[in-house]
Amino acid sequence: IPPFDDPRVIAGQGTIGVELLAARPDLTAILVPLSGGGLAAGVALAAKSISPHVRVIGISMDRGAAMKASIDAGRPVQVTEHASLADSLGGGIGLENRLTFALCRDLLDEVVLVSEDEIRQAMQVLYHEDRIVAEGASVVGLAAVLAEKVRLDGPAATIITGRNLDMRTFTALMAGQDVRIGDLDVKGKVYGT
Numbered sequence: 186i187p188p189f190d191d192p193r194v195i196a197g198q199g200t201i202g203v204e205l206l207a208a209r210p211d212l213t214a215i216l217v218p219l220s221g222g223g224l225a226a227g228v229a230l231a232a233k234s235i236s237p238h239v240r241v242i243g244i245s246m247d248r249g250a251a252m253k254a255s256i257d258a259g260r261p262v263q264v265t266e267h268a269s270l271a272d273s274l275g276g277g278i279g280l281e282n283r284l285t286f287a288l289c290r291d292l293l294d295e296v297v298l299v300s301e302d303e304i305r306q307a308m309q310v311l312y313h314e315d316r317i318v319a320e321g322a323s324v325v326g327l328a329a330v331l332a333e334k335v336r337l338d339g340p341a342a343t344i345i346t347g348r349n350l351d352m353r354t355f356t357a358l359m360a361g362q363d364v365r366i367g368d369l370d371v372k373g374k375v376y377g378t
Contacts, residue, residue: 189223190278190285198227205342206235213339216326219243219296220274222252222285224344229292240294242335244325244343246271247298248369251278256290268367270304270321270358273349297335301371303328305358309376311345312359320350 186194201224205215215232217225222243229241245253248267255261261282266275278286289296299307304321307328311317326343329335357364361375 189221190282191223192284194223195227195230195284195288198224199231200227201344202228202231202241203235206232206239209340209342210236211340212236212239212342214240214242214335214337214341216242216244216329216335216341216343218271218274218322218325218344218346219245219250219252219289219293220276220322221278222282222289225252225293226285226288228344230288233292241292242326242329243289243293243296244329244335245274245296245298246304246321246325247300249275250296250298251276252286252289253296253298255282255286256293256296261286268369270301270308270354270366270371271299271325273320273322273347274325295335297329299325299328299332299334301366301369303332303334305371305374307331308355308358309374313376317345318348318350318355319345320347323347 219225225243246269248269249264251264254264307324323346362373
């Protein structure tokens with residue numbers, strides 16, 4: 186089964202949109218981590234089927250965001266992949282993309298990119314405020330909110346998934362130490378300063 190460009194994967198991911206709106210029918214926005222588009226397409230399709238006015242915003246890292254580059258180009262394109270704290274958002278969408286490109290292009294209200302520093306800050310906030318260990322790819326929605334890159338007019342949700350991360354890197358980031366991610370130095374900053 187393809188990891189994202191498959192109707193069954195998209196449908197399965199769509200259940201998250203159904204669950205979000207079942208729990209909070211008053212949501213005005215859903216911020217979704219965006220990579221190949223399976224999660225974003227599924228959530229957007231389900232959420233907009235239930236509540237057509239809910240805004241669905243795809244959020245990715247600013248280092249090699251393939252879906253954003255493809256939407257901007259009007260067709261699937263290749264991008265250079267870079268190391269990132271949000272590494273599971275990396276990779277392409279496939280030049281022969283059958284489903285997710287069109288769904289994301291047509292259903293996402295906006296696509297926002299966040300920096301490595303903004304991702305680090307969101308990881309720190311989740312850990313220090315809520316004791317949640319979250320990988321960089323899953324905190325991009327919170328990163329966009331904290332960086333004031335999205336406009337929220339009411340209740341909003343984001344999806345926090347997984348703890349698929351290198352714990353040495355995570356521990357260093359939480360302690361405010363500098364870390365090297367591929368060719369990039371992410372400057373440490375002690376939380377709350």
